[in-house]
Amino acid sequence: MLNPDKKFNRLQVGLSAGSHFVTDIYQSAYIGLIPFLTVKFDLSLFQVSLLAASTIIANSLFSPVFGMLSDRHGLKYYLIAGPLLTSVFLSFLGVLPDFYLILLFLFIGNLGIAAYHPASAAVAGHYGGGRKGLSSSLINFGGNLGSAFGSLIVILILEKAGIEYTPLILIPGIITSLVLLKYAPKNNIISSSGKSFNIFRSIKRLNRANLYMLFIILFIIYTVYIIWITAINYMPLYYTDKNMSLINIGNILLLFGALGGAAGLLSGYLYDHYKKGYLIIQAGLIASIPLFFFTFKTEGILSTALFIIAGLFLISVQPVCIRMAQDLLPSNMSLASSLILGLSPGLAGITIIFLGKAADKIGIAALIKYELLGLVLSLIILFIFPTMEKRLKKIN
Template sequence: MENSRLSAVAEPASPAPATTAHDAVATGTADDPRALGLVSSAHFTVDTFSNMYAPLLPLLIPRLGLSLAGAGGLAMVFQVAASLSQIGFGRLADRWRPRFLLVGGPLLAALLLSLLGFARTPLELGLLLVGGGLGIAAFHPPGAMVAYRAGGARPGFAMSVFVTSGTLGFAMAPLVVAPLAEHYGLRATGWLMFPGLLVFLCFLWKAPALPAVDRTRSRKLRELRPVARPLALLYSVVVLRTMATLSFATFVPVLLTGQGMSVSQAGRAVAMYLFACGIGGFWGGTLADRFGPRRVIVISLVAATPFVLTAPFFERWTFTLLLAVGGCFLQSTQPVNVSFAQTLAPGHAATVSSLMMGAAWGMGGVLAPATGWVADQLGLRVMLFLLGLLPLAAAACAARLPEDRRVHAPAMPAEVGVAEPHS
């Protein structure tokens, strides 16, 4: 990595020239659809595994004698392993061997999480969740780094493709895992190991190239001090947005079944909400490439507010439709946050990606249970209405981000592409 100073990133002295496709190639960030397609396919698969636990709970609880508190505790442990630990893997990717994490993460997740149906005790289940969660966490920071750099002059679009693939995989899991286990038994989850192994073999054959780690230069976290404020603001945006989106996904089935929907209908409503979030994640980064990241983040969060605020006053499918539109706007900010963070700190791309994805997502998930306490005290509808105010708080944080013209395009040290197989 070149010895570019991070302080130059945030100086407002003179606007940086726009990054053209030629500039992107010259700095080692040429458009590479093959690398983007491969890493996005892997993201789809990895995030499908990340959402296997919840759909299996109705079968795991009676089989293992789990209490609801025990099931919730295991979910919290999995969240820590899969999300909060990403910051450690991000540091490893920036300082050590990112390709090892990129290839090994999906393999570990596939091997362990596909065996959830084979667990005989809560301890075995917990160990599988922790190990599989660490595999998920290992993949995300280097995966985001590959996607960003493979985008060339359109990093927002590339990050949108990467993020959307993960969102769709997360939404797909309940539609695949639950029917499989319900019809063929819990041990049928073992068949899901094979898609993960296929991704692993594809990476071994043509792994996306990553810039070589310069071990002669010590990358210290203090190098991030010049951009600490905008990174903190971006982190706050992601935590607030995640707290809202995860809480909606958690309590929507409770509200809808209370309104007379069946469990399967409520599940389809949640899937509709998650797929709408995936659509938003796709176009958000594309718009950021054209209009600038800060503008897109603020406008999207403000646009989501009226939909999520008014949704609790309606019922059933009208409620679901309004929430889906609001979720589409909310999720459109996710790829923008990640690509913006990598632009601020190109020398720590994996670290800041882990902050914007895993660490912020995990913190939002940890805070989300607090909304259950609010619902017990004030009622479910009031709690959902209050959640609708979180996008406004996130927009207030985003409005304090630096002007788009003050964010310089990163200079990358090595071309990102698809490595040819070894002969």
């Protein structure tokens, strides 16, 4: 049955935000290792793209599967398994002796993230009460902040202690799993319809206007993730070529993710109060596109500041996309969340493999400039949204 608690549950939302923070530390930990691994294994940009693809494909394309399972069987054990599996496999990347073994550990570890993300995101829908947008933003902020800190934590261990000590990051994941075992929701929150377990049947039940709106949201977050994945995986190498220290690179990635997550809190608040999600997303895209473009037209502190602020606006649209998808699939909130956090970024991860080949030929700066065309297209497509909403109101 659906969760009967219609009030904002601070414990469950806070627990989900905190565990999301810890879990996503591991998701981005390998990014702090990229400069080290590039030198150790003499990696090309294409091989770096394989690291990104292994991560994104595992934690994204498998996410809808786990989303349907958590809709059917409840959230608790998926919330627990996520940080446990993730921490065990992703804490040892720095000491593995072979590049392909690293890819294997990345893939398996990120399956834990795939299990965790839909259930965590669904907590906002089930326990957010009348502040679901804010709850979604808080949970996303926890993940974005963890992702921002992950690379910096690994870089600090590398700089201060050495690569052999990086497995110490295993400890927070184990502790988090034990906390979730005790405090994660005990009631079996599942879909209100047993048949909703089938992803195609769930989507097929949508009317045409709803279906168009869902596909628009999925395409938008796909183009956002293309830029996001490229930025966090390639910019460490871009800055290394600019003779920037690893600590400074870690700080830039921290600000990129943390400020983006904080901006997501504001976007979630605005969605709760005004429900004009397409306008919030348009504002984020309109701001981020020129900021990314001029990042590579300037130098020094100005270029770095433009990159960080671009990330702020880009990442801010994610929680809005999640809430809009959940509103379209209210009986399948884990599934809706996994489409945004899983299917679209998973497809972006596959795309990154091919873009890695292009990056070897044209360079990082040129690649990101071309990728901005996808955001421009998303911006144009968003103008369809008001028409779709009007049709939906007429149908209802």
